[in-house]
Amino acid sequence: xxxxxxxxxxxxxxxxxxxRTVEALAEADPRIVTVVSDSVGSSKLVxxxxxxxxxxxxxxxAEQTVVAVGAGLANGGKIPFVxxxxxxxxxxxxxxxxxDVAYTNVNVKLIGQSSGIAYGExxxxxxxxxxxxxxxxxxxxTLIVPSDPWETEQAIxxxxxxxxxVFIRVSRMPVPDLKRSNAKFEIGRAETLRExxxxxxxxxxxxxxxxxxxxxxxxxxxxxxxxxxxSTVNPLDEATILEAAKTGAVVTVEEHSVRGGLGGAVAEVxxxxxxxxxxILGFPGFLPTGSADWLLEHFHLNAAGIADAxxxxxxxx
Amino acid sequence: xxxxxSAELRNDPVALIRDKALWIRRRSFQMVYEAQLGHPGGDxxxxxxxxxxxxxxxxxxxxxxxxxxxxxxxxxxxxxxxxFYAVLAAAGFFPEADLSTYMQPLxxxxxxxxxxxxxxxxxxxxxxxxxxxxxxxxxxxxQIDKADYRTFVLTGDGELQEGSNWEAALTAGHRKxxxxxxxxxxxxxxxxxxxxxxxxxxxxxxxxRAFGWHVEMVDGHDHRALYEVLxxxxxxxxxxxxxxxxxxxxxxxxxxxxxxxxxHGVPNQEQYEQAMRELV
Ligand SMILES: Cc1ncc(C[n+]2csc(CCOP(=O)(O)OP(=O)(O)O)c2C)c(N)n1
Ligand SMILES: [Mg+2]
Numbered sequence: 001x002x003x004x005x006x007x008x009x010x011x012x013x014x015x016x017x018x019x020r021t022v023e024a025l026a027e028a029d030p031r032i033v034t035v036v037s038d039s040v041g042s043s044k045l046v047x048x049x050x051x052x053x054x055x056x057x058x059x060x061x062a063e064q065t066v067v068a069v070g071a072g073l074a075n076g077g078k079i080p081f082v083x084x085x086x087x088x089x090x091x092x093x094x095x096x097x098x099x100d101v102a103y104t105n106v107n108v109k110l111i112g113q114s115s116g117i118a119y120g121e122x123x124x125x126x127x128x129x130x131x132x133x134x135x136x137x138x139x140x141x142t143l144i145v146p147s148d149p150w151e152t153e154q155a156i157x158x159x160x161x162x163x164x165x166v167f168i169r170v171s172r173m174p175v176p177d178l179k180r181s182n183a184k185f186e187i188g189r190a191e192t193l194r195e196x197x198x199x200x201x202x203x204x205x206x207x208x209x210x211x212x213x214x215x216x217x218x219x220x221x222x223x224x225x226x227x228x229x230x231s232t233v234n235p236l237d238e239a240t241i242l243e244a245a246k247t248g249a250v251v252t253v254e255e256h257s258v259r260g261g262l263g264g265a266v267a268e269v270x271x272x273x274x275x276x277x278x279x280i281l282g283f284p285g286f287l288p289t290g291s292a293d294w295l296l297e298h299f300h301l302n303a304a305g306i307a308d309a310x311x312x313x314x315x316x317x
Numbered sequence: 318x319x320x321x322x323s324a325e326l327r328n329d330p331v332a333l334i335r336d337k338a339l340w341i342r343r344r345s346f347q348m349v350y351e352a353q354l355g356h357p358g359g360d361x362x363x364x365x366x367x368x369x370x371x372x373x374x375x376x377x378x379x380x381x382x383x384x385x386x387x388x389x390x391x392x393x394x395x396x397x398x399x400x401f402y403a404v405l406a407a408a409g410f411f412p413e414a415d416l417s418t419y420m421q422p423l424x425x426x427x428x429x430x431x432x433x434x435x436x437x438x439x440x441x442x443x444x445x446x447x448x449x450x451x452x453x454x455x456x457x458x459x460q461i462d463k464a465d466y467r468t469f470v471l472t473g474d475g476e477l478q479e480g481s482n483w484e485a486a487l488t489a490g491h492r493k494x495x496x497x498x499x500x501x502x503x504x505x506x507x508x509x510x511x512x513x514x515x516x517x518x519x520x521x522x523x524x525x526r527a528f529g530w531h532v533e534m535v536d537g538h539d540h541r542a543l544y545e546v547l548x549x550x551x552x553x554x555x556x557x558x559x560x561x562x563x564x565x566x567x568x569x570x571x572x573x574x575x576x577x578x579x580x581h582g583v584p585n586q587e588q589y590e591q592a593m594r595e596l597v
Contacts, residue, residue, distance in 0.1 A: 042508075289424045
């Protein structure tokens with residue numbers, strides 16, 4: 001649905017990881033079903049449908065119903081993976097997510113596909129840069145924003161193993177495999193990908209590899225930036241945020257509105273316990289026309305933009 | 318604002334509509350080809366309806382696009398901006414040259430229509446299932462004011478799977494909104510498959526009748542039939558009108574005809590050139 005920018009070799013569309021993982025899980029556990037709203041192709045579930053046509057429920061273009069039917073399937077003992085474009089799955093079905101899934105506290109896995117600004121030129125109706133804000137304040141709902149294929153697979157496996165509602169953002173924007181010395185995924189635990197004590201950059205999703213590149217650029221200036229991957233947004237790893245505050249300055253970076261998302265969550269913790277100078281990097285709101293890559297550059301959500309913001313912040317430390 | 322008024326139109330409305338429909342197909346396909354983005358299958362199924370509305374039915378004034386007396390048109394299937402922007406440019410709402418900026422950085426011609434960027438757009442669409450409820454609101458305002466304008470809305474057929482349409486249908490039937498016309502682009506295809514293989518809609522006409530609507534079924538590529546059913550006065554009907562326009566996705570180009578791959582497929586150079594040879 002969007003002109004594919006040629007991705008660097010070896011980078012990945014995490015939707016492929018999603019479909020591969022959900023198929024592997026479905027082989028082992030007959031309770032797993034997929035629930036879609038005319039979103040088979042965009043969720044990369046064509047092969048799942050081929051293998052288990054009776055275990056896919058396609059309700060048509062009806063996101064409120066896709067979420068509510070997921071809740072009903074969970075009641076009937078299934079483990080439903082409800083998969084649709086993140087923008088419609090959240091904006092259209094927020095009350096179903098709130099009441100039928102989170103408040104009722106049922107075992108539904110919501111997969112927000114092509115989250116963030118991946119749909120670029122298709123505009124603000126198709127961007128999903130409000131979802132972290134809307135979702136993170138729902139009790140019971142685990143919210144995960146994975147950064148690369150490895151973490152996407154871990155998040156999906158952890159979600160299947162957890163008896164409770166989970167929302168996972170799955171990006172279609174190509175990302176590299178992140179290097180990890182100690183790869184261990186745990187829901188609710190942030191991951192420090194790079195040590196440093198001059199300031200901390202807290203990012204998630206497709207912004208993590210950009211934050212790492214920014215830290216590399218800052219190192220060339222003699223600035224040691226810590227990089228924290230805050231992939232679980234709910235429940236929030238407050239201890240790691242407070243550790244980051246000890247550096248004296250915190251930059252947050254998200255593929256989301258600057259209001260109410262990861263930056264808002266971190267700010268709530270810092271303002272309450274240990275206020276330090278902070279910058280929140282993200283998008284300003286409804287965006288102009290442009291491709292995903294163009295939008296990221298235009299709003300300085302790249303390594304250079306993150307490094308610049310960090311330098312400016314250090315001056316206030 | 319007494320459109321239809323042009324000499325061209327008084328002479329032969331159907332010939333004018335036919336010419337414009339062809340132009341819309343060619344120009345929108347060029348836009349999609351250049352942007353390498355868009356929804357050309359649905360552009361082509363809707364091209365004849367759009368040409369009929371803008372060149373035979375709607376009373377509008379591009380020089381005064383928010384004139385309170387205008388007929389309203391809401392493009393609920395907002396993904397088909399190729400055809401929608403082409404018809405707005407053809408009708409004079411903005412310069413034709415702007416079409417070349419389709420989906421380029423900072424363009425007013427976003428992938429989905431934005432009323433704050435472009436004259437002639439009544440409401441921002443893109444998420445399916447919004448156009449009819451908004452149009453019901455417009456029609457109720459007209460009913461309260463005893464205004465003369467009519468409100469038209471074009472939806473897809475897959476789009477009707479969104480429940481919001483049926484909530485709005487109840488209100489429209491209940492309030493006997495004869496000033497409201499819904500046109501359904503019944504191409505029988507949605508994004509990934511046929512509607513009847515996904516969440517079936519048939520018998521579609523009976524559903525609308527049951528909700529208190531008057532239903533007309535037309536060949537959605539027959540300009541004369543569309544012109545007659547859409548330009549007929551609604552006065553005294555006492556019900557909202559639902560026009561089921563039976564169409565084909567990709568209509569006009571052999572390899573796109575009734576082919577779901579062209580929902581958001583985009584042409585390579587060879588396909589583009591072949592399509593242009595066929596669209597004459
Ligand atoms: C609420 C919502 N869900 C999903 C989509 C994604 N989508 C865009 S077009 C489309 C299929 C529309 O089919 P139909 O209404 O039949 O339109 P047409 O065949 O005329 O293109 C879908 C699912 C959307 N735009 N809005
Ligand atoms: Mg259709």
